[in-house]
Amino acid sequence: MFDEVRKRVEKAAAAYKVDDFEMLLSRGDVTSFDIEQRDITISSVVSNASLGLRLLKRGKLTYGMTTSFDQASLDKVVEAALSNLQTTRVSGFAKIPSGMSCEYVDSEIVRLLDKPRKMRDILTEMVASTFDAGKGKFERLNGGCSLNVAEEWVFTSRSQEPAYSSGSAFVVSVNLDSRDFELLALRKLPSSSKITSIGVKVARRLKKKNLKPSDVGIGGKKIDVVIHPMCLQSLIKTVVAEHIYASNKLTGLSGYRPGEKLASSKVTIFDDATHPELFTTSPTDQEGTPSTCNVLFDRGVFKTFIYDRETALLDGVSSTGNGMRRPVLAEDNHEAPVRPTLRGLVMEPGKTKLTDMMTGIKKGILLKYLLGIHTADKVSGAFTNTAYMSYIIENGKLTATTEPGTWAIKGNALEMLKDITQVSSERLGLGSSLLPWVKTSLYVG
Amino acid sequence: MKIKEIRRILDKAFRSAREFFDYADVLYERVDKTEVKTIGSQTFITPLSVKARVQMRFLKGGKKVSLKVGEMDEDVLCQAVARAKGLWRTVRKPAKPVRLAPIPNPRRTVYAINPIYDLAEADPKKIINAVLSGVRGIADSFERKYTERGIKINPETWFYAQNEEKVIADTDGVFKRQTMPRTFLQVHTKLTRNTRNTPDSPSKSTQTKVRIADIKGLEAVLESTKTGWKLNPHARSEVRAWMQKAIDLLDGVSLSAEDVARMDHFVLDFNTLGVFIHEALGHNFEADSVKAGTSGVADHKGKPRGLVAAATVHIIDGPVVNINLEKPDMSTGFGTELIDDEGVQVKPKVLARNGKVEEFIHNRETAGYYNTESNGGAFSELGDQQVCRMSNTYMLPADPKIVRRNLDALIKDVKYGVILEGTLGGAVSKDGMSSSVQVGYLIEDGKITKTVNPSNFSGKSMYALRYVDGCTGNLRIDDVGFCGKAGQHRPVGDGGPTWTRIKTNPYIQLGIQGG
Numbered sequence: 018m019f020d021e022v023r024k025r026v027e028k029a030a031a032a033y034k035v036d037d038f039e040m041l042l043s044r045g046d047v048t049s050f051d052i053e054q055r056d057i058t059i060s061s062v063v064s065n066a067s068l069g070l071r072l073l074k075r076g077k078l079t080y081g082m083t084t085s086f087d088q089a090s091l092d093k094v095v096e097a098a099l100s101n102l103q104t105t106r107v108s109g110f111a112k113i114p115s116g117m118s119c120e121y122v123d124s125e126i127v128r129l130l131d132k133p134r135k136m137r138d139i140l141t142e143m144v145a146s147t148f149d150a151g152k153g154k155f156e157r158l159n160g161g162c163s164l165n166v167a168e169e170w171v172f173t174s175r176s177q178e179p180a181y182s183s184g185s186a187f188v189v190s191v192n193l194d195s196r197d198f199e200l201l202a203l204r205k206l207p208s209s210s211k212i213t214s215i216g217v218k219v220a221r222r223l224k225k226k227n228l229k230p231s232d233v234g235i236g237g238k239k240i241d242v243v244i245h246p247m248c249l250q251s252l253i254k255t256v257v258a259e260h261i262y263a264s265n266k267l268t269g270l271s272g273y274r275p276g277e278k279l280a281s282s283k284v285t286i287f288d289d290a291t292h293p294e295l296f297t298t299s300p301t302d303q304e305g306t307p308s309t310c311n312v313l314f315d316r317g318v319f320k321t322f323i324y325d326r327e328t329a330l331l332d333g334v335s336s337t338g339n340g341m342r343r344p345v346l347a348e349d350n351h352e353a354p355v356r357p358t359l360r361g362l363v364m365e366p367g368k369t370k371l372t373d374m375m376t377g378i379k380k381g382i383l384l385k386y387l388l389g390i391h392t393a394d395k396v397s398g399a400f401t402n403t404a405y406m407s408y409i410i411e412n413g414k415l416t417a418t419t420e421p422g423t424w425a426i427k428g429n430a431l432e433m434l435k436d437i438t439q440v441s442s443e444r445l446g447l448g449s450s451l452l453p454w455v456k457t458s459l460y461v462g
Numbered sequence: 463m464k465i466k467e468i469r470r471i472l473d474k475a476f477r478s479a480r481e482f483f484d485y486a487d488v489l490y491e492r493v494d495k496t497e498v499k500t501i502g503s504q505t506f507i508t509p510l511s512v513k514a515r516v517q518m519r520f521l522k523g524g525k526k527v528s529l530k531v532g533e534m535d536e537d538v539l540c541q542a543v544a545r546a547k548g549l550w551r552t553v554r555k556p557a558k559p560v561r562l563a564p565i566p567n568p569r570r571t572v573y574a575i576n577p578i579y580d581l582a583e584a585d586p587k588k589i590i591n592a593v594l595s596g597v598r599g600i601a602d603s604f605e606r607k608y609t610e611r612g613i614k615i616n617p618e619t620w621f622y623a624q625n626e627e628k629v630i631a632d633t634d635g636v637f638k639r640q641t642m643p644r645t646f647l648q649v650h651t652k653l654t655r656n657t658r659n660t661p662d663s664p665s666k667s668t669q670t671k672v673r674i675a676d677i678k679g680l681e682a683v684l685e686s687t688k689t690g691w692k693l694n695p696h697a698r699s700e701v702r703a704w705m706q707k708a709i710d711l712l713d714g715v716s717l718s719a720e721d722v723a724r725m726d727h728f729v730l731d732f733n734t735l736g737v738f739i740h741e742a743l744g745h746n747f748e749a750d751s752v753k754a755g756t757s758g759v760a761d762h763k764g765k766p767r768g769l770v771a772a773a774t775v776h777i778i779d780g781p782v783v784n785i786n787l788e789k790p791d792m793s794t795g796f797g798t799e800l801i802d803d804e805g806v807q808v809k810p811k812v813l814a815r816n817g818k819v820e821e822f823i824h825n826r827e828t829a830g831y832y833n834t835e836s837n838g839g840a841f842s843e844l845g846d847q848q849v850c851r852m853s854n855t856y857m858l859p860a861d862p863k864i865v866r867r868n869l870d871a872l873i874k875d876v877k878y879g880v881i882l883e884g885t886l887g888g889a890v891s892k893d894g895m896s897s898s899v900q901v902g903y904l905i906e907d908g909k910i911t912k913t914v915n916p917s918n919f920s921g922k923s924m925y926a927l928r929y930v931d932g933c934t935g936n937l938r939i940d941d942v943g944f945c946g947k948a949g950q951h952r953p954v955g956d957g958g959p960t961w962t963r964i965k966t967n968p969y970i971q972l973g974i975q976g977g
Contacts, residue, residue, distance in 0.1 A: 065532045388888075
């Protein structure tokens with residue numbers, strides 16, 4: 018597919034006298050299972066492809082995007098793109114080194130994409146054992162599972178060959194009564210017993226009681242909080258990351274300075290685009306800069322902003338390999354602007370077992386999800402959001418779930434990083450992150 | 463792609479589908495878009511993006527499979543039919559067989575909303591320049607006005623104009639096509655005071671966001687001039703108003719939990735009310751959520767769990783209707799469409815009449831499940847599956863006694879309360895919700911006294927709106943946004959009367975930033 022599209026792009030670029038072009042071509046197949054009680058429905062995405070283009074002409078830059086790859090469509094997109102060229106510091110796109118290729122495709126996932134009967138049977142068993150394990154504790158089971166295989170090519174007119182990556186992904190989730198959930202996100206298909214057990218795990222730990230802060234006497238107080246990796250991911254990617262992006266450093270909106278201690282000594286965080294377990298790993302970023310592992314925080318000390326090619330030029334440094342198409346809100350990746358973007362968020366594990374972390378807590382919560390965290394103040398880091406699918410901890414034990422809409426959690430994501438007192442030895446893979454549980458304290462409204 | 467060509471491709475795919483399946487339908491969606499974004503110091507312009515996708519659905523013997531494919535191409539669609547057969551064999555028959563409610567008015571084929579100023583006939587460069595220079599000009603005027611306070615404004619602008627086309631067709635001979643424009647402007651004002659940051663005058667940053675959007679051509683945001691375009695008066699006025707609020711926030715105060723606990727009323731503008739209604743109630747009325755048992759307002763059989771709002775109000779989804787719930791206006795509302803993504807004409811849905819659950823938002827599948835008619839609530843994001851979605855969700859007063867003359871009259875008897883304006887969005891869970899508030903104004907003894915910092919409003923879905931006790935002003939549904947249900951972004955509007963008053967109650971919490 019790539020060769021055909023590349024030839025057509027080259028033809029259009031030549032016809033419109035484009036000096037330099039960069040293309041991002043992606044294609045993917047997905048088979049999804051939707052679980053509602055004991056019913057499992059199947060849907061599929063077949064060979065969906067998208068092309069994002071950046072063009073340079075007379076030192077100016079423009080964007081184009083299409084899902085139609087015939088010559089006429091590409092000509093139209095290129096012609097329109099050239100109608101509005103913008104000043105840029107980028108004088109040319111990257112020259113991609115040869116041999117930039119990585120493949121993380123699990124043949125079992127590929128096989129199941131077309132013949133999903135085995136996966137249906139595993140999920141059927143998972144559902145049955147979840148109902149068995151949680152008798153009387155829940156009414157509604159909802160979940161989903163997806164098998165994905167995707168390919169991506171990054172190519173520039175200065176390069177001999179594209180950077181190519183292909184990868185598979187397996188994701189399964191179970192949600193009981195919208196009170197607790199469990200998620201598994203892996204590159205390779207796990208054993209069927211591991212898939213089957215995730216629902217059982219949730220069913221066994223689910224508590225019958227839903228309580229308000231006033232029921233446990235902790236309203237209006239700062240309490241111990243164990244933050245689940247999924248919630249930690251949201252806080253870092255939504256708020257903290259805004260202070261790590263070089264684009265915000267350049268506009269004065271980041272409060273971070275390299276060398277300053279901006280997190281607890283227990284915090285070491287990487288942005289690792291080479292990690293074999295993460296879905297976001299590829300040989301280059303979407304500008305063709307080779308991927309690396311950047312240390313963001315080393316024992317609490319902030320080490321570096323992350324750069325794409327343009328912000329690197331503006332700041333007189335080299336790109337850190339973080340030039341990715343990051344949507345502002347609702348657009349497709351291929352029509353999003355190239356910006357410095359976190360790729361693989363990895364935090365070093367600590368030495369405390371999760372169970373030990375909770376043992377010392379008299380009254381606190383295990384915070385799994387903050388509703389609407391995307392509305393946090395990204396400049397100051399402040400947030401006030403409602404806890405969702407979280408647990409109350411009393412004397413080191415999970416005793417009840419938090420009653421929806423009653424646990425307003427108030428804090429500051431930048432300060433939260435400084436106030437981490439413990440980091441768990443266990444970590445959870447979330448597809449684009451590998452994170453531990455952390456202990457801190459936050460206000461409950 | 464020409465209609466004749468689409469019909470030819472679909473005829474062939476349907477012939478192939480009929481050999482095995484009882485029924486098949488297809489949704490083809492295409493969007494041509496011009497877009498600009500300013501982020502920090504960078505400007506990203508995409509003069510043209512062209513996106514198209516196809517969703518196919520197949521039914522046989524009460525079992526369903528669906529596929530999303532990349533192209534409206536004969537071979538691709540026929541391959542998809544072949545793949546669907548394999549998937550269908552894998553699916554087990556659900557407890558209740560899948561049945562689709564019929565498409566009313568199956569013979570009508572053409573639906574169109576025509577722009578006054580069509581994107582296709584305009585020069586993208588001139589449009590983009592008009593938007594960027596218009597916004598920058600307003601920011602410059604504020605910087606000049608507040609020179610002494612050392613104010614710097616960095617407005618991040620996101621503008622797009624697009625022409626949308628969709629075709630819905632099925633093996634029963636339905637073939638419907640809708641064309642319409644959609645135009646959107648967002649200005650995210652990022653304001654900094656005194657970058658020198660001295661002890662007696664510390665630096666401070668504030669932000670506000672405003673959106674202007676509609677199912678109109680460029681006229682939603684621009685007006686034509688002799689040489690090109692400029693922001694229209696409505697867009698200029700809205701951008702100015704929200705830049706001024708970013709300046710107001712420089713003097714914003716925080717309030718403690720104890721202060722909030724003393725309050726007797728919250729007064730919500732249509733934006734804050736709208737997102738609250740969308741999150742707290744709207745999602746819970748989507749029939750697929752009801753069926754899944756994840757709705758807070760009804761059990762999985764559709765049996766209401768109780769009152770969802772005060773008896774003095776109605777909750778509606780769809781196009782704007784008048785006070786008698788009549789005469790839907792299909793010409794406005796960011797979420798308005800003439801037909802949904804299954805070809806069903808979009809109707810106003812009375813979700814709650816006088817506070818009581820009346821109707822859910824259905825697609826053909828949930829309507830079939832609950833043995834009712836579809837009301838045009840099925841939408842997808844570019845070829846994704848059609849799920850039950852809100853379009854414009856709003857509150858209407860049902861009792862004239864709660865309508866006050868103006869805002870002054872509405873706050874006159876508030877001893878201690880707060881006006882909450884604007885939102886940055888929200889989120890919903892089964893029984894609870896959370897939405898952000900951009901700016902507040904403290905009310906003391908019926909008078910506005912101080913600007914209050916941004917806050918977050920959270921509540922229990924079923925109870926939060928039972929305490930509405932007053933409102934004033936015109937109905938506005940131009941709080942626009944993108945609902946992200948099921949990972950599919952869909953343009954939506956929401957709102958209500960310009961101002962709505964809610965008596966404080968145990969089911970609503972307000973957390974104010976800072977302090």
